[in-house]
Structure formats: C-alpha cells, structure tokens
Amino acid sequence: MAGSTAGVPSVFPTIVYDDAKAAIKTLTEGLGFTEEAVYEGEDGTVLHAELSCGNGRVMLSSSGREGIFAEAMRGSGPAGVYVVVDDVDAHHARAVEHGVKILMPPTDQDYGSRDYMARDAEGNVWSFGTYAPGAAG
Secondary structure (H helix, E strand, O other): OOOOOOOOOOOOOEEEEOOHHHHHHHHHHHOOOEEEEEEEOOOOOEEEEEEEEOOEEEEEEEOOOOOHHHHHHOOOOOOEEEEEOOOHHHHHHHHHHOOOEEEEEEEEOOOOOEEEEEEOOOOOEEEEEOOOOOOOO
C-alpha cells in the first residue's frame, strides 16, 4: 500500500448539488470549511471539490453530469452530515452571520455534546457539535 493513512479519516461524505459553486460558498464562508481542491469542467460545472473542516473532508460536485456515480446519485434526497467543532457557539454565530438557515440553535445534549443544526440551500442537513464518535472519553 503506497503512503500512510494513519490519522486520515476513512469516511468522506459526497454530496451532489444543483449549484455546487453556491454550496462551496456557503460551506466555506458560512460554515467554516476550507476549500482544498475544486476541479471544473469547460462549462463551469464542478466536476469534483474537496472541502475540509478539522481533519475531515467532504467531497461534492455538480448534478447533471454523466457516469455511474452521477447516475446513481440522480434524484437522491438530501444528506445529513455531522461535523465535530471545538466551539459550537462561535461556529453557530458565524453561520447566522452568513445567513445559513438554522434548524436547531446550540443545545446541550443528554450525552454531553453541545450541538446545533443547519440546512443548506439544497436541503442537506449539517450538524455541528462537540461529540467525537470513537474518541477516547
């Protein structure tokens, strides 16, 4: 196996957007992701993009493309993605400042996490919280 994958996440949510460029703007400006890579076709569609938050990444692209993955995703419903953040309240404030639709304000959960939930312009639900699945407690 080439290269080391130690410390690299092994699950990468992939979301297809009608307006991938608008999604990238919302995710980077409003929800604090960092644009790592964006590859566009000659017509300006997003063929593949990778955005990071902490040590995780999400991949996205424009809908209406050709290929097996695009066909499999055609007509799919919204996705839900959970992202671990250190400061839920500051993260929430940034989202509000950028007009992101908030579904649930920062809330302390019975299991010890503090979470909030948002929806992007195409219906995907983004949850941000302090609970890190699999982390040593």
